[in-house]
Amino acid sequence: KAGVTQTPRYLIKTRGQQVTLSCSPISGHRSVSWYQQTPGQGLQFLFEYFSETQRNKGNFPGRFSGRQFSNSRSEMNVSTLELGDSALYLCASQASGGAGYNEQFFGPGTRLTVL
């Protein structure tokens, strides 16, 4: 079974731009969660999607948004990029349940650098 894939793996943007990251979960998994990881803050929960609906949301500004498609693939978008948005963005899929209720399978992440 193929694992969670994320594209692109690396991205460099400038302040004020917007970016879209993509995540393909494990086949059959309907839940996709997104996390931001930085050295100082660790893994911070952004949001979770299940069957195309946002089921839970972390404490991030409205510039961070996401969506899920009928094939469970998910995208997250960050608008008006700030320097502080530089981070590793991880997505995780799981078969069902709430975010983290069962084993989560993480992708390799997208490294976003904002200049």
Place this chain on the structure above:
Amino acid sequence: SQKIEQNSEALNIQEGKTATLTCNYTNYSPAYLQWYRQDPGRGPVFLLLIRENEKEKRKERLKVTFDTTLKQSLFHITASQPADSATYLCALGGYQKVTFGIGTKLQVIP
């Protein structure tokens, strides 16, 4: 506010010894707790999940304890090997939400 504390300093141990990592939490009543391993440049990999009504869970050389009175989980790796060197994250959750600790870096010295 909810807080998860893991020993942010690196833990160095000799090969063959038991490594013990600590996860403490406050202002939280999690339904379960998970431990993950993360290698540099990679996403976390799930290791173990323990629920609030369980005291201990084992998997091969790994053992996790969960004390909801002390609000603490201990993660043990017995007969540690250099390949166990990584950052270990604990994560606490209730339904639909999970919160990660910052992780503890473990270095197993040959």
